[in-house]
Amino acid sequence: xxxxxxxxxxxxxxxxxxxxxxxxxxxxxxxxxxxxxxxxxxxxxxxxxxxxxxxxxxxxxxxxxxxxxxxxxxxxxxxxxxxxxxxxxxxxxxxxxxxxxxxxxxxxxxxxxxxxxxxxxxxxxxxxxxxxxxxxxxxxxxxxxxxxxxxxxxxxxxxxxxxxxxxxxxxxxxxxxxxxxxxxxxxxxxxxxxxxxxxxxxxxxxxxxxxxxxxxxxxxxxxxxxxxxxxxxxxxxxxxxxxxxxxxxxxxxxxxx
Amino acid sequence: xxxxxxxxxxxxxxxxxxxxxxxxxxxxxxxxxxxxxxxxxxxxxxxxxxxxxxxxxxxxxxxxxxxxxxxxxxxxxxxxxxxxxxxxxxxxxxxxxxxxxxxxxxxxxxxxxxxxxxxxxxxxxxxxxxxxxxxxxxxxxxxxxxxxxxxxxxxxxxxxxxxxxxxxxxxxxxxxxxxxxxxxxxxxxxxxxx
Amino acid sequence: xxxxxxxxxxxxxxxxxxxxxxxxxxxxxxxxxxxxxxxxxxxxxxxxxxxxxxxxxxxxxxxxxxxxxxxxxxxxxxxxxxxxxxxxxxxxxxxxxxxxxxxxxxxxxxxxxxxxxxxxxxxxxxxxxxxxxxxxxxxxxxxxxxxxxxxxxxxxxxxxxxxxxxxxxxxxxxxxxxxxxxxxxxxxxxxxxxxxxxxxxxxxxxxxxxxxxxxxxxxxxxxxxxxxxxxxxxxxxxxxxxxxxxxxxxxxx
Numbered sequence: 001x002x003x004x005x006x007x008x009x010x011x012x013x014x015x016x017x018x019x020x021x022x023x024x025x026x027x028x029x030x031x032x033x034x035x036x037x038x039x040x041x042x043x044x045x046x047x048x049x050x051x052x053x054x055x056x057x058x059x060x061x062x063x064x065x066x067x068x069x070x071x072x073x074x075x076x077x078x079x080x081x082x083x084x085x086x087x088x089x090x091x092x093x094x095x096x097x098x099x100x101x102x103x104x105x106x107x108x109x110x111x112x113x114x115x116x117x118x119x120x121x122x123x124x125x126x127x128x129x130x131x132x133x134x135x136x137x138x139x140x141x142x143x144x145x146x147x148x149x150x151x152x153x154x155x156x157x158x159x160x161x162x163x164x165x166x167x168x169x170x171x172x173x174x175x176x177x178x179x180x181x182x183x184x185x186x187x188x189x190x191x192x193x194x195x196x197x198x199x200x201x202x203x204x205x206x207x208x209x210x211x212x213x214x215x216x217x218x219x220x221x222x223x224x225x226x227x228x229x230x231x232x233x234x235x236x237x238x239x240x241x242x243x244x245x246x247x248x249x250x251x252x253x254x255x256x257x
Numbered sequence: 258x259x260x261x262x263x264x265x266x267x268x269x270x271x272x273x274x275x276x277x278x279x280x281x282x283x284x285x286x287x288x289x290x291x292x293x294x295x296x297x298x299x300x301x302x303x304x305x306x307x308x309x310x311x312x313x314x315x316x317x318x319x320x321x322x323x324x325x326x327x328x329x330x331x332x333x334x335x336x337x338x339x340x341x342x343x344x345x346x347x348x349x350x351x352x353x354x355x356x357x358x359x360x361x362x363x364x365x366x367x368x369x370x371x372x373x374x375x376x377x378x379x380x381x382x383x384x385x386x387x388x389x390x391x392x393x394x395x396x397x398x399x400x401x402x403x404x405x406x407x408x409x410x411x412x413x414x415x416x417x418x419x420x421x422x423x424x425x426x427x428x429x430x431x432x433x434x435x436x437x438x439x440x441x442x443x444x445x446x447x448x449x450x451x
Numbered sequence: 452x453x454x455x456x457x458x459x460x461x462x463x464x465x466x467x468x469x470x471x472x473x474x475x476x477x478x479x480x481x482x483x484x485x486x487x488x489x490x491x492x493x494x495x496x497x498x499x500x501x502x503x504x505x506x507x508x509x510x511x512x513x514x515x516x517x518x519x520x521x522x523x524x525x526x527x528x529x530x531x532x533x534x535x536x537x538x539x540x541x542x543x544x545x546x547x548x549x550x551x552x553x554x555x556x557x558x559x560x561x562x563x564x565x566x567x568x569x570x571x572x573x574x575x576x577x578x579x580x581x582x583x584x585x586x587x588x589x590x591x592x593x594x595x596x597x598x599x600x601x602x603x604x605x606x607x608x609x610x611x612x613x614x615x616x617x618x619x620x621x622x623x624x625x626x627x628x629x630x631x632x633x634x635x636x637x638x639x640x641x642x643x644x645x646x647x648x649x650x651x652x653x654x655x656x657x658x659x660x661x662x663x664x665x666x667x668x669x670x671x672x673x674x675x676x677x678x679x680x681x682x683x684x685x686x687x688x689x690x691x692x693x694x695x696x697x698x699x700x701x702x703x704x
Binding site: 032034054056077079082083084088105106107108109110114150 | 344345346350375381385
Binding site: 082196197199200201204205219221224225226228229 | 488561605607608609610611612614620621622645646650652653698
């Protein structure tokens with residue numbers, strides 16, 4: 001994943017030269033094109049700052065059930081290892097039957113939330129028809145791909161109920177990477193700093209055709225146990241279960257460490 | 258090094274920032290006011306890259322003022338914070354991003370509630386009961402976590418703030434010597450001697 | 452005249468003595484048994500070197516060792532542990548107790564503190580008091596006795612699942628009831644199999660085959676699992692602790 005590396009070259013006098021590009025990740029290398037007398041006396045120290053995607057922490061998971069979908073996120077907002085806030089929700093309503101989860105750089109989480117709110121409002125004004133999850137998924141994808149070479153550092157997860165021609169609803173969950181590559185899954189989508197843990201637990205707990213209350217328990221257990229093994233996620237969670245006639249939203253208490 | 262703290266209480270927000278202005282190892286000034294009054298009920302403590310800070314704070318100050326003049330009423334704290342955050346987020350992806358960290362504290366006269374926002378140079382915004390920027394945050398956040406009372410009186414809030422500042426002065430090698438403290442409540446903004 | 456350009460531009464040679472060979476291991480302790488399991492895929496980068504390279508080894512009738520990380524180091528380490536256990540047997544006319552093996556492994560790992568065996572060890576078996584035990588190690592010998600532990604490529608996938616299913620983390624017992632501190636053998640076996648099928652599904656370095664070792668305490672019957680397909684006994688005596696192995700297929704993609 002995209003990482004910011006800060007390169008600081010320490011010269012014998014102690015003066016520092018910033019932004020020197022390096023091609024290797026070893027701790028001490030000679031610089032390309034640097035005069036010998038300089039590279040032999042100076043050491044290049046590569047200081048790991050941290051990955052942009054992990055800077056603020058946070059995780060999101062979505063699951064499909066029988067005639068329902070669920071989406072859940074943790075509540076932590078950090079700046080590296082320091083926790084700034086424990087009330088930072090990463091899931092936002094788009095329509096009555098569709099929620100969007102955004103994990104990644106918190107600044108872009110808010111920017112994208114505002115952008116998608118604007119875009120969905122414009123869609124409703126111009127088209128005067130309901131916005132379906134499959135339509136919105138492609139709006140998300142193209143919005144992210146627009147910034148292909150300077151991306152928003154967010155990986156969205158969408159959970160909703162899609163209206164079928166017969167008038168019933170079918171579960172629809174989709175995730176994308178930070179440049180908008182859509183991932184249609186029939187079981188679950190995970191993203192964020194605890195994504196590997198979420199994959200493991202979800203793969204073990206999820207089963208097809210769960211009823212809303214069982215889906216709530218499954219997604220809650222998945223998220224809580226995954227974030228408890230992740231230092232950058234946690235401090236409670238919010239779970240939304242979307243059914244054709246209502247959305248059940250619950251806030252969960254979690255470990256505070 | 259620069260430190261700023263803020264906390265909410267019952268119907269008020271306290272904002273404190275150090276008053277030193279330094280270049281390298283030299284103290285250039287020890288009575289610099291780093292808390293801008295944006296509107297009658299809105300405060301903003303700023304810190305970060307010298308130059309960027311004042312430039313950005315004045316840009317924000319004049320635009321919030323312009324809004325007030327045009328509309329005859331000021332921007333509410335929620336809206337002002339959202340706009341300030343947006344300015345930083347847009348700046349982040351420009352050719353010369355502002356390196357400015359902010360604490361925005363305000364009193365919403367519409368529903369009589371205090372609001373505090375933690376904003377960093379990336380455009381990250383958090384709605385918080387208490388906040389800190391700079392090295393002081395490593396000492397203050399645990400104290401604020403332990404002693405903060407969202408329904409506390411102004412005296413209680415000041416005592417908590419004093420704890421945070423005292424601990425920072427005691428343990429931080431490069432601690433600033435003096436702080437300016439401002440409070441915003443239903444009566445507006447005033448400076449307080451700690 | 453020597454070629455000056457070769458002198459002016461010094462070249463660096465590099466040899467990396469370590470590799471990472473993927474795979475995952477896992478052990479769970481019961482009240483009077485222990486289950487130690489590992490997948491059998493061995494890979495380097497995106498290449499599969501073999502679909503059957505055992506990572507779990509019977510040391511004695513009451514101790515089984517799982518090694519994961521750099522396969523060459525792992526095999527060498529197991530070889531040396533087995534050698535030390537044989538010497539012990541010749542000297543004392545009995546098998547080394549499990550907690551002593553754990554301490555031996557710490558000493559052997561720490562002896563290589565500045566050129567470590569690049570392996571994560573999990574030791575499982577039966578303690579002298581007849582209880583099931585799991586000891587987990589880091590590459591330089593820090594160790595701890597636990598009820599369950601996963602290690603290797605899919606540790607991050609499996610461990611939170613075990614927290615939930617073995618330690619009942621984030622679960623509240625029904626009023627007036629409490630969570631069991633140890634699960635019965637059939638339940639443990641199905642959790643092990645589920646953990647590996649899940650890890651196989653979502654991790655490219657896990658798959659091909661699964662080897663599950665079961666160590667039973669002295670006098671404990673195979674009750675509940677005697678009918679399992681392909682169950683093979685490895686123990687040398689019938690009246691002591693007994694070791695069994697089970698093999699299962701995992702997806703090969």
